[in-house]
Amino acid sequence: MLFSEQNFRRRGEFSGSIEVVCGSMFSGKTEELIRRLKRAQIAKLNVEIFKPRTDTRYHETAVVSHDLNSINSTPVDSASAILLLGTNTQVVGIDEAQFFDDELPDVCNKLALKGIRVIVAGLDMDFTGKPFGPMPALMAIAEHVTKVNAVCVCCGNPALFSYRTVANESTVLLGEKESYEPRCRACYNSEKG
Numbered sequence: 001m002l003f004s005e006q007n008f009r010r011r012g013e014f015s016g017s018i019e020v021v022c023g024s025m026f027s028g029k030t031e032e033l034i035r036r037l038k039r040a041q042i043a044k045l046n047v048e049i050f051k052p053r054t055d056t057r058y059h060e061t062a063v064v065s066h067d068l069n070s071i072n073s074t075p076v077d078s079a080s081a082i083l084l085l086g087t088n089t090q091v092v093g094i095d096e097a098q099f100f101d102d103e104l105p106d107v108c109n110k111l112a113l114k115g116i117r118v119i120v121a122g123l124d125m126d127f128t129g130k131p132f133g134p135m136p137a138l139m140a141i142a143e144h145v146t147k148v149n150a151v152c153v154c155c156g157n158p159a160l161f162s163y164r165t166v167a168n169e170s171t172v173l174l175g176e177k178e179s180y181e182p183r184c185r186a187c188y189n190s191e192k193g
């Protein structure tokens with residue numbers, strides 16, 4: 001079922017909250033983030049969108065999905081820079097949250113306490129299957145967590161892991177289909193040995 005924002009206005013007031021969209025690569029996190037943010041723009045809310053400056057895969061500034069759906073964003077160097085947003089911002093979107101520093105959960109909490117609806121998308125696991133950066137702490141403090149699945153490239157079942165196909169052990173390695181495959185639990189573990 002699609003996530004619905006119908007309860008976010010309470011007696012005409014805007015109530016702050018944190019939503020997390022997580023999953024593997026190609027699971028539709030960015031598409032879901034863009035969908036929610038565009039609906040907020042249609043509702044004439046003031047929306048600001050941030051991504052880590054390091055994420056330059058598709059575009060320097062825009063948040064872009066694998067299907068090339070996009071929305072403008074501000075690249076930032078640290079989580080705390082997100083707090084410098086305009087005073088009348090009502091909705092904040094954050095993509096590639098796994099690349100932010102450990103301040104991100106506290107930053108999101110501060111925004112939500114100011115009445116801002118915060119929507120965060122990111123990888124819940126790195127290529128080794130371990131929790132990625134600030135994502136687990138964010139999921140713990142969020143009102144709403146949506147986990148989306150890709151399609152396993154090996155068998156077609158729902159995929160929750162991002163399998164790295166190139167020999168590189170660094171946690172951070174930007175890439176697409178040339179370096180990663182979404183895989184289900186069985187297919188991810190069968191080739192890890």
Ligand SMILES: Nc1ncnc2c1ncn2[C@@H]1O[C@H](COP(=O)(O)OP(=O)(O)O)[C@@H](O)[C@H]1O
Binds near residue numbers: 031064150151
């Ligand atoms: N194996 C796959 N499983 C699901 N979607 C895929 C796959 N390979 C390519 N895609 C495409 O990726 C899109 C999702 O892109 P995106 O929202 O950028 O994902 P994410 O941000 O989770 O990496 C899908 O709508 C689909 O068109």
Ligand SMILES: Cc1cn([C@H]2C[C@H](O)[C@@H](COP(=O)(O)O)O2)c(=O)[nH]c1=O
Binds near residue numbers: 026171
């Ligand atoms: C699993 C994994 C991924 N990355 C990188 C690869 C991509 O540049 C992004 C994820 O983008 P998406 O929008 O979720 O497709 O993260 C990484 O650096 N390390 C990893 O372990």
Ligand SMILES: [Zn+2]
Binds near residue numbers: 187
């Ligand atoms: Zn599989």
